């Protein structure tokens with residue numbers, strides 16, 4: 001029997017098929033959108049600190065990924081037999097089909113989101129925290145935009161799977177494309193001709209959405225974005241003329257930051273115990289010492305990125321953080337945290353934001369002025385670190401040294417009274433170390449309170465008022481650079497370590 005082309009071509013204009021295609025599109029889009037949103041919450045639940053929430057999320061994913069969709073569809077559609085009150089809703093095939101698809105797809109999509117959330121590094125959360133963003137602020141401004149971009153190719157792929165899975169909904173009599181086709185060929189037995197038309201409609205839907213999703217992917221892919229250099233001239237001059245409202249020196253005589261009897265252990269490994277550290281207003285203190293001596297843990301304990309087990313941190317004389325075993329009831333307010341700026345070893349710039357947007361993020365979030373005021377000040381800060389010319393570039397378009405300079409501007413834009421630097425040049429190429437150290441030296445000269453963990457011995461000696469040498473979680477030297485140079489002549493350990 002010859003293939004009946006005119007019949008197949010006729011089906012391409014069939015009202016039944018176009019209506020069925022519309023049903024497939026509606027069902028697929030509704031399933032995808034709902035499952036993308038619910039799946040995100042399941043993925044967040046999977047990372048919750050609460051064990052019960054974590055277990056519940058894992059159970060959901062395990063159960064609905066194990067259950068065949070066909071079984072779920074028949075189960076949901078027939079649920080009214082056991083629960084008659086659901087019959088109004090679930091006897092509508094579109095609604096039962098949507099419910100079954102959402103239950104199943106949420107489990108798969110949660111796994112996609114989980115992978116994307118893991119891919120957004122811990123440093124991004126920490127950068128958000130030191131800018132004083134709330135947990136939801138961090139999710140909204142930093143994590144979701146990045147994880148969506150990472151997840152989008154897989155989410156797009158899942159949409160295509162959903163379109164194809166809708167054909168299973170024919171078992172509960174939803175007039176989707178396959179069911180319409182079946183109705184045709186059971187009357188005329190032109191199975192192949194009808195299935196060619198069915199194929200056409202599925203391929204058409206998938207192709208149109210695939211094209212749209214790819215375009216969206218390209219739009220969200222900040223690594224493809226290009227940037228233009230700011231032209232030197234009037235534009236840069238306006239940044240130079242800008243005068244920031246710098247928070248004045250703190251009027252009390254209290255130390256800028258003080259740690260009292262600090263203790264921190266990871267499991268059974270004690271990093272430091274009963275440690276005291278005081279940094280005066282305007283003082284520049286460098287912390288040096290061998291690898292593993294606890295320098296990073298100490299500096300991160302000062303702003304709460306590491307939770308102390310014991311001890312109290314005072315900022316400007318006011319209790320700011322208390323160790324988890326401390327009886328003292330200190331409630332940390334996010335505003336207090338803003339008095340401490342931090343620069344990380346790995347910069348932790350937000351990759352989906354330009355240099356300028358990175359600097360504007362904190363002040364805009366905290367409503368430190370109108371958008372224009374915040375922008376002006378951000379440009380001023382970028383100019384101070386010699387990065388105004390690169391204001392429109394994304395982090396991936398900048399060298400390590402340039403990224404670190406933007407990170408310094410980002411911290412300064414919050415007007416902190418103390419700046420913490422955690423090995424700010426360790427991740428840099430030797431050629432770019434100098435440009436960051438020069439900016440830091442200028443900051444030190446301007447009277448800013450700074451605590452710097454560093455391996456740059458020459459720099460530490462040149463810019464610091466005090467140098468602390470840590471070993472095995474203990475402060476074994478605390479004094480001026482001159483005293484350190486003097487002492488190392490008699491102390492073999494110091495002379496081993498302090499080589500200028």
Ligand SMILES: Nc1ncnc2c1ncn2[C@@H]1O[C@H](COP(=O)(O)OP(=O)(O)OP(=O)(O)O)[C@@H](O)[C@H]1O
Pocket residue numbers: 266271289290291292293294295296297298
């Ligand atoms: N998250 C963690 N879990 C378990 N142990 C940790 C953790 N972070 C640090 N440590 C341990 O705590 C000790 C101090 O680490 P820390 O990073 O503070 O040292 P450091 O002096 O800054 O070293 P480096 O100069 O190499 O950065 C090390 O023994 C390290 O292995």
